[in-house]
Amino acid sequence: xxxxxxxxxxxxxxxxxxxxxxxxxxxxxxxxxxxxxxxxxxxxxxxxxxxxxxxxxxxxxxxxxxxxxxxxxxxxxxxxxxxxxxxxxxxxxxxxxxxxxxxxxxxxxxxxxxxxxxxxxxxxxxxxxxxxxxxxxxxxxxxxxxxxxxxxxxxxxxxxxxxxxxxxxxxxxxxxxxxxxxxxxxxxxxxxxxxxxxxxxxxxxxxxxxxxxxxxxxxxxxxxxxxxxxxxxxxxxxxxxxxxxxxxxxxx
Amino acid sequence: xxxxxxxxxxxxxxxxxxxxxxxxxxxxxxxxxxxxxxxxxxxxxxxxxxxxxxxxxxxxxxxxxxxxxxxxxxxxxxxxxxxxxxxxxxxxxxxxxxxxxxxxxxxxxxxxxxxxxxxxxxxxxxxxxxxxxxxxxxxxxxxxxxxxxxxxxxxxxxxxxxxxxxxxxxxxxxxxxxxxxxxxxxxxxxxxxxxxxxxxxxxxxxxxxxxxxxxxxxxxxxxxxxxxxxxxxxxxxxxxxxxxxxxxxxxxxxxxxxxxxxxxxxxxxxxxxxxxxxxxxxxxxxxxxxxxxxxxxxxxxxxxxxxxxxxxxxxxxxxxxxxxxxxxxxxxx
Numbered sequence: 001x002x003x004x005x006x007x008x009x010x011x012x013x014x015x016x017x018x019x020x021x022x023x024x025x026x027x028x029x030x031x032x033x034x035x036x037x038x039x040x041x042x043x044x045x046x047x048x049x050x051x052x053x054x055x056x057x058x059x060x061x062x063x064x065x066x067x068x069x070x071x072x073x074x075x076x077x078x079x080x081x082x083x084x085x086x087x088x089x090x091x092x093x094x095x096x097x098x099x100x101x102x103x104x105x106x107x108x109x110x111x112x113x114x115x116x117x118x119x120x121x122x123x124x125x126x127x128x129x130x131x132x133x134x135x136x137x138x139x140x141x142x143x144x145x146x147x148x149x150x151x152x153x154x155x156x157x158x159x160x161x162x163x164x165x166x167x168x169x170x171x172x173x174x175x176x177x178x179x180x181x182x183x184x185x186x187x188x189x190x191x192x193x194x195x196x197x198x199x200x201x202x203x204x205x206x207x208x209x210x211x212x213x214x215x216x217x218x219x220x221x222x223x224x225x226x227x228x229x230x231x232x233x234x235x236x237x238x239x240x241x242x243x244x245x246x247x248x249x250x251x252x
Numbered sequence: 253x254x255x256x257x258x259x260x261x262x263x264x265x266x267x268x269x270x271x272x273x274x275x276x277x278x279x280x281x282x283x284x285x286x287x288x289x290x291x292x293x294x295x296x297x298x299x300x301x302x303x304x305x306x307x308x309x310x311x312x313x314x315x316x317x318x319x320x321x322x323x324x325x326x327x328x329x330x331x332x333x334x335x336x337x338x339x340x341x342x343x344x345x346x347x348x349x350x351x352x353x354x355x356x357x358x359x360x361x362x363x364x365x366x367x368x369x370x371x372x373x374x375x376x377x378x379x380x381x382x383x384x385x386x387x388x389x390x391x392x393x394x395x396x397x398x399x400x401x402x403x404x405x406x407x408x409x410x411x412x413x414x415x416x417x418x419x420x421x422x423x424x425x426x427x428x429x430x431x432x433x434x435x436x437x438x439x440x441x442x443x444x445x446x447x448x449x450x451x452x453x454x455x456x457x458x459x460x461x462x463x464x465x466x467x468x469x470x471x472x473x474x475x476x477x478x479x480x481x482x483x484x485x486x487x488x489x490x491x492x493x494x495x496x497x498x499x500x501x502x503x504x505x506x507x508x509x510x511x512x513x514x515x516x517x518x519x520x521x522x523x524x525x526x527x528x529x530x531x532x533x534x535x536x537x538x539x540x541x542x543x544x545x546x547x548x549x550x551x552x553x554x555x556x557x558x559x560x561x562x563x564x565x566x567x568x569x570x571x572x573x574x575x576x577x578x579x580x581x582x583x584x585x
Binding site for chain 2: 045048049050069070071073075078079080081087088089090094098099101106132149
């Protein structure tokens with residue numbers, strides 16, 4: 001369980017994340033949604049101790065992320081930020097193997113190799129394992145980075161906009177994959193996501209933010225209400241049911 | 253920092269690397285037998301009357317060749333580590349003000365404590381280099397990331413400013429000639445007793461292999477590094493310390509060779525990638541080979557006179573550099 005207590009992050013005087021308290025479950029997919037500048041990515045980074053909060057604290061299975069040694073936390077929680085360094089000429093295999101660093105300390109065992117192989121197979125990257133990252137398409141590269149965090153074999157996985165720069169086909173495939181990962185490997189996956197319809201279809205749990213505050217903590221059904229969406233995004237979004245899924249039509 | 257050596261990861265012997273080492277050793281052998289004074293192989297072997305030849309070999313030829321090997325190796329490694337820490341393909345100690353700062357440090361010593369033993373001169377020069385490079389790294393992290401060429405351009409200007417200060421004082425105190433020898437690599441003056449600090453640089457290059465994985469991870473970014481539970485700041489500090497000491501050792505002995513490391517690191521990256529566990533040995537071997545080859549060319553072109561190795565490396569290097577730039581444009585443009 002990830003518990004967030006009164007978390008605040010201020011830059012100068014402006015609060016980007018403003019007194020947020022949340023509890024994220026042990027398993028399933030949690031989607032963090034909200035307009036630009038709502039503080040979603042900052043919240044995620046603070047959860048993963050990449051940014052120090054101005055006040056408040058985050059507990060991962062009871063461990064305070066600011067006080068726990070990085071190497072200990074790295075076995076429980078993995079984060080993948082957007083804008084990864086694509087200029088680095090590493091092969092897919094090498095990148096994924098770095099996910100084992102918290103466990104192997106640079107001396108990979110048979111067990112580590114197995115995790116790497118599994119993660120690569122799980123993401124369907126077997127044919128690409130000796131290819132350099134800068135020779136891959138955006139979708140393939142994103143899958144390679146996700147394989148790396150899966151190889152890290154943590155209970156909690158935080159992904160900052162994993163659908164960014166993916167086309168329709170690859171975005172849907174990525175969400176299906178995350179759904180399958182959460183179910184089959186019983187992980188707790190938290191994604192910052194822009195497309196509310198992906199959240200509606202794939203998330204078990206939704207956190208909606210605006211101006212650094214939590215507007216909603218609940219299920220996808222709670223999010224997909226016209227009045228709720230109006231409050232969060234400050235724009236009219238019609239909601240229709242299609243094949244049992246509630247979809248927002250923000251194009252209209 | 254706990255050392256992470258796992259040399260058995262790739263059990264398959266790197267045949268290509270062995271071949272490259274062989275080529276470099278062959279170049280080194282050639283380098284031993286080029287010079288104005290005659291040193292027939294026969295004399296060396298016979299032993300009688302060869303005393304002069306052996307003297308020449310021990311005092312001049314071997315030191316020069318060893319100095320070239322150590323410099324080439326350590327400059328290549330320093331450039332590659334720097335490229336990881338700055339996450340930029342176009343940085344190396346001569347494009348970031350590091351070498352200029354080391355020269356300034358050495359000038360300060362020459363003015364204030366000229367009698368200081370050479371080892372302490374190097375220590376002062378490396379602390380100047382370290383401070384300046386750290387400052388430059390902070391500066392780079394503050395500017396918005398635009399074109400990757402902005403960083404080396406800024407670095408060249410930064411180095412230019414430092415160099416202006418150094419030149420001013422060198423001019424005032426009649427030290428311009430010394431200044432020129434610090435930054436323009438020239439191995440013709442290398443004699444026994446005047447290059448041994450380069451073993452420190454060479455040793456650091458070898459030791460950096462122990463932290464190869466950490467430097468690679470740092471090259472993937474701060475978030476990436478911290479996600480894996482590693483201390484990013486400590487990796488940066490270690491890397492900058494190595495780079496500064498290597499640069500300072502070069503400045504106080506035979507001088508630095510501009511762009512050598514940058515070119516070697518880029519070519520190796522194209523060939524074997526950026527995983528430092530694999531790339532570092534290649535960079536070390538290629539750096540040594542490239543510098544040796546340039547020095548041999550410089551000694552042969554106008555025999556019996558010499559062209560400084562920096563000039564040869566500059567001519568060859570700018571060609572390679574141009575190729576790299578155009579190639580990049582083709583790929584990303």
